[in-house]
Amino acid sequence: MSGTGEVGVLAQPFGAGFAGDPYGVYARLRAEGAVHRVALPDGAAVWLVTREADVREGLADSRLSVDKKHSGSGFKGFSLPPALDANLLNMDAEDHLRLRRLVAQGFTPRHVEGMRASVQAAVDGFADRLVARVEGEGVADVVAEFARPLPLKVIGDLFAVPEGDRERFSRWVAGMLTPASREELAGAVQEMHRFFVGLVAARRAAPGGDVLSGLIAARDAEDRLNEDELVSLAFLILMAGSENVQHLLGNGLFALLTHPGQLAALRERPELLPEAVEELLRYAHANHTAIRRFPTEPVEIGGVRIPAGDTVLLSLASAHRDPARYPEPDRFDIGRADKGHLALGHGLHYCLGAPLARMQVTLGLGALLRRMPGMRLGVTAEALEWSTTFRFHALRALPVTGSR
Template sequence: MDSGTTAQQPLPRPFDAPFLADPLREYARLRAAGPVHQAALPDGAPVWVVTRESDVRAGLADERLSVSRTHASKAGGYRGFELPPALDANLLNSVPADHQRLRRLVSKAFTARRVERSREDIEATADRLADGLAQNGKGDLVADFAGPLSLRFIGDMFAVPEQDRKPFSAWVGTMIAPDHPSQIVDAVERIHRFLLDLISTKRASPGRDLLSDLIAARDSDDRLNEDELVSLAFLILMAGSENTQHMVSAGMLTLLSDPGQSAELRSDPALLAPAVEELLRYAHPNQMAIRRFAVTDLQIGGTRIPRGATVLLCLTSAHRDPDRYPEPDRFDIHRGPTPHLALGHGMHYCLGAALARIQIEVATDTLLRRFPDLRLAVPASELRWRTSWRSRSLVELPVFTT
């Protein structure tokens, strides 16, 4: 693809059927053709796609690339679905000063030390879910294990009623990767109403949970406004329920496809932590970091990006860049230090990184330890994926446990 494509020429549309069928092959093609490409999204919106690891890493920390849509120009062509203000005023869309203020309100709940104290509870939940798989002799690792595990901790943190957790997760999944664009509006409306009702309930009867603390910060201390309150709850619940479950399921598919390395992990628990880091590099479901907007004219990979343009930093492509990772398409639990970008870099480094690592580690250890004969119930080629230019995740992962 020619990164010098002019505005008068039709922009290439790389996120087409061949991309959906094999994203890694398409990213390899783009990377080989150049570090930065002007392209169009499926809706026709023009974007600049950054493909190489060094440029993606630098872009994630570059203050000239802002996540705030206030920097998007009309000429830049941003046409992304706009959430209502009550869901959009969060850490992923705020200017640095607001980002730091909001992050301080919740960061204590996600420190490595505090999350580590929850390890035993996460292990107990994983074992309980594994009991169900063992009893049935089979199951779906997305619906029966990874989903409930990821929802347990984040749901408890916000005191979300048990019966509401799966519906919320389903609405988020539809919003991110709908079968039809018309489903997005309905999913967003359901999420919005759910959060308003949840906050109303907690206002009337506060407890010892993070949502009650945030409501107090809003009502008593005026440290955030109402839209920021709702939006912050939305972001944390969405990220906590969506990303980890898809990372766990993609990670287990990777391991089930490599019996030799799975056996090594069973026999040597010391390999588990580095294996999780390699899984985050190799199998992370998010293909792109959240879109950025150029605050000023700048150069990326020798290409001029105009002020106001939409920039996509491609995490999946960066993680398969041979200039950064030797034999990047090979999964290797012995790779050594893996400074991946799956959890972000710079100001927007993942707030829940410590929680995500523990959940992935516990999930992986529990499944490998409890089920030495764990195997796919269908051929890998028949697995169903939910793929878009943003992410790629398994719809289900059917397995036999015995």
């Protein structure tokens, strides 16, 4: 399966059996080689890096560019209009740092800590709604009632997104990440483009103290970013800031509910919750791969020579289950000694919103465990539906019961 650039493209490993056992597929790939030439579902040929040491090194390797101008033929990711595509995930070095510095002040640990009271209030409000639904109807969906609306509220407030637009935005993101058809994908991209151009225009006409207004001021008064970069930054932060937290809350709570020993330990010692969140980031993180990379020159990864311009996918999901790094990697253990993971990135592209994401997940899970001591799955684990692609693995819904 591994080899040089002349190796033929494999039949895709992301076929019918992948959704049912993605980590089993990654285990097989890891055992057979560090790097594999594989076909994605659309037939595009990519190099898949499977072992933790190589993935970690690749994330910090400046020769692996995220800029599409370095791509040859093959997978490039979403096809987006320039006004959504000129974002941090498509920029290297100076351009990346220039934009990152502009928005970073809104996500520093100090600034995020100042948001704690407002985040806690949002958590409590959605927890109230979830508990009331369980007590009234016997069962409620954590994703719909809590995990999806919480980050939409938090990141929406940070960018002053009108309340009435937030649920529509969530549907468009779902249409981009897991479209039922090419038409749905194209429609979601079109609606998203229209929404963000309109949002920027509205904030420009009536600026406030939100992060987006600050970026507009930098664009208009200081000329530190162009209009496409401005719109793209808003798009990226709102999409990543809402989706990643939603999926970690859903996947994370599922992991806890299906590991009763770990759940009991956490209930007995709630001060361990921050450590549990780090283990959940390793064990239950939804993103299977980092953003695609393109070598700017021939590179060798795991003993395999990869030509310049080819597409490289660094598999976070496989890295997080690599026994060479984590003893018994398929075991969920909130007391695991090695808390290192790659879920929030490594190197230049480390997640800008990491402090805010950690706060929301920690406060969110803490509130649910505290408010619903009798919580359990409302259906069998086998009945749950997942959205699974080579990119990510996330619950569509998480019915729970037993609040008291």
